[in-house]
Amino acid sequence: MDKLLVLVINPGSTSTKVAIFEGESLIIQENLTHSAEDLSKYDHITDQFDFRSEMILSWYHDLGYSLESLRAVIGRGGLLKPMPSGIYEVSEGMMEDLRIGVQGQHASNLGGLIADMISRKAGVKAYIADPVAVDEFDEVARISGIPEIKRRSLVHALNIKAIAHRFADEHKKSLHDMNLIVAHLGGGISIAPMVKGKIKDVNNANEMGPFSPERAGSLPVGDIVKMCFSGQYTQKDMKTKINNRGGLVAYLGTNDARDVLKMIDAGDVRAKLIFDAMGYQIAKEIGAMATVMEGQVDAVLLTGGVAYSQYLTDLISDHVKFIAPVTVMPGEDEMTALNESALRVLNKVEAAKIYENEVN
Numbered sequence: 403m404d405k406l407l408v409l410v411i412n413p414g415s416t417s418t419k420v421a422i423f424e425g426e427s428l429i430i431q432e433n434l435t436h437s438a439e440d441l442s443k444y445d446h447i448t449d450q451f452d453f454r455s456e457m458i459l460s461w462y463h464d465l466g467y468s469l470e471s472l473r474a475v476i477g478r479g480g481l482l483k484p485m486p487s488g489i490y491e492v493s494e495g496m497m498e499d500l501r502i503g504v505q506g507q508h509a510s511n512l513g514g515l516i517a518d519m520i521s522r523k524a525g526v527k528a529y530i531a532d533p534v535a536v537d538e539f540d541e542v543a544r545i546s547g548i549p550e551i552k553r554r555s556l557v558h559a560l561n562i563k564a565i566a567h568r569f570a571d572e573h574k575k576s577l578h579d580m581n582l583i584v585a586h587l588g589g590g591i592s593i594a595p596m597v598k599g600k601i602k603d604v605n606n607a608n609e610m611g612p613f614s615p616e617r618a619g620s621l622p623v624g625d626i627v628k629m630c631f632s633g634q635y636t637q638k639d640m641k642t643k644i645n646n647r648g649g650l651v652a653y654l655g656t657n658d659a660r661d662v663l664k665m666i667d668a669g670d671v672r673a674k675l676i677f678d679a680m681g682y683q684i685a686k687e688i689g690a691m692a693t694v695m696e697g698q699v700d701a702v703l704l705t706g707g708v709a710y711s712q713y714l715t716d717l718i719s720d721h722v723k724f725i726a727p728v729t730v731m732p733g734e735d736e737m738t739a740l741n742e743s744a745l746r747v748l749n750k751v752e753a754a755k756i757y758e759n760e761v762n
């Protein structure tokens with residue numbers, strides 16, 4: 403059987419996006435959604451391995467495809483050790499770090515693990531590209547204010563790089579000649595100053611910056627210390643409050659920005675205040691990142707699912723357009739970006755990096 407297809411796997415907090423490509427053409431893409439109830443059965447992300455793998459394999463087989471048709475499998479990379487941007491072969495050392503979650507637990511840790519399992523069945527190689535652990539920080543960006551704690555580069559690198567490349571191509575410019583601020587507005591929010599193609603700083607969607615549909619963002623630390631030692635909450639409770647049940651969902655009971663927009667349309671004043679506050683915090687973070695490039699910003703790009711809301715993008719734009727022109731590029735290019743990465747390796751345009759050679 404001809405090996406023609408690339409299978410792309412992108413596990414997120416509430417769904418696993420899957421796609422099959424033949425060359426550059428998308429054959430089919432699907433969002434396999436997981437209810438909060440289904441996922442609540444699992445203590446750790448890696449415990450979801452069988453559940454998500456079985457869903458992907460049944461989806462693939464139900465479409466009538468055979469694993470023998472695959473040329474490669476590529477997954478979204480996870481919270482690995484800080485590493486350079488690029489395409490990586492899934493290796494034993496990488497899988498060990500994904501299982502441990504060396505920089506934390508996140509659904510994307512399953513991308514490389516599931517890609518590896520399916521690739522072995524298909525007798526081909528597995529890859530990841532531009533994982534959330536991509537680290538291009540200047541040293542000055544790592545200092546936190548407490549020597550025991552470092553600021554870390556955890557970022558929606560895959561979509562941010564893909565969107566920035568698309569913007570540069572559309573303007574017939576090289577990304578290496580541009581200074582951009584890219585704001586990925588999804589379930590988590592990353593606001594990244596991209597200086598000549600490199601992500602020099604970022605808020606870290608899981609711990610700092612604006613609050614988002616399901617993350618708390620930066621918090622007054624004194625109050626957090628009090629809550630941690632109040633005896634009312636376990637460590638797991640606090641992590642859940644900050645990472646999965648913070649932001650819009652904490653105030654309004656939904657992490658779906660579309661529901662919040664409906665509440666606002668229905669005249670809900672509190673929903674408007676909270677949504678406006680999210681926009682205000684996003685704009686403030688964009689302003690802060692403009693200082694990284696001393697105000698020499700060519701464009702501000704707004705991307706991710708929440709950027710479909712013109713109400714929000716107008717609000718942000720009104721606050722930041724004095725910095726640079728704002729372009730809205732809603733949604734994400736992650737599945738296409740992953741497929742293009744696999745093709746670059748398969749077509750020998752680029753060699754896949756080896757994780758163990760690139761990290762400390």
Ligand SMILES: Nc1ncnc2c1ncn2[C@@H]1O[C@H](COP(=O)(O)OP(=O)(O)O)[C@@H](O)[C@H]1O
Binds near residue numbers: 589
């Ligand atoms: N048309 C829309 N208008 C406003 N928000 C939207 C729209 N479509 C999706 N969203 C919101 O985008 C968020 C998810 O964004 P996405 O980029 O898919 O997330 P992630 O970065 O977590 O993969 C959700 O809060 C969802 O409600």
Ligand SMILES: CCCC(=O)OP(=O)(O)O
Binds near residue numbers: 415558591606
């Ligand atoms: C640290 C960035 C990864 C992230 O937050 O991804 P999701 O928005 O897909 O959960």
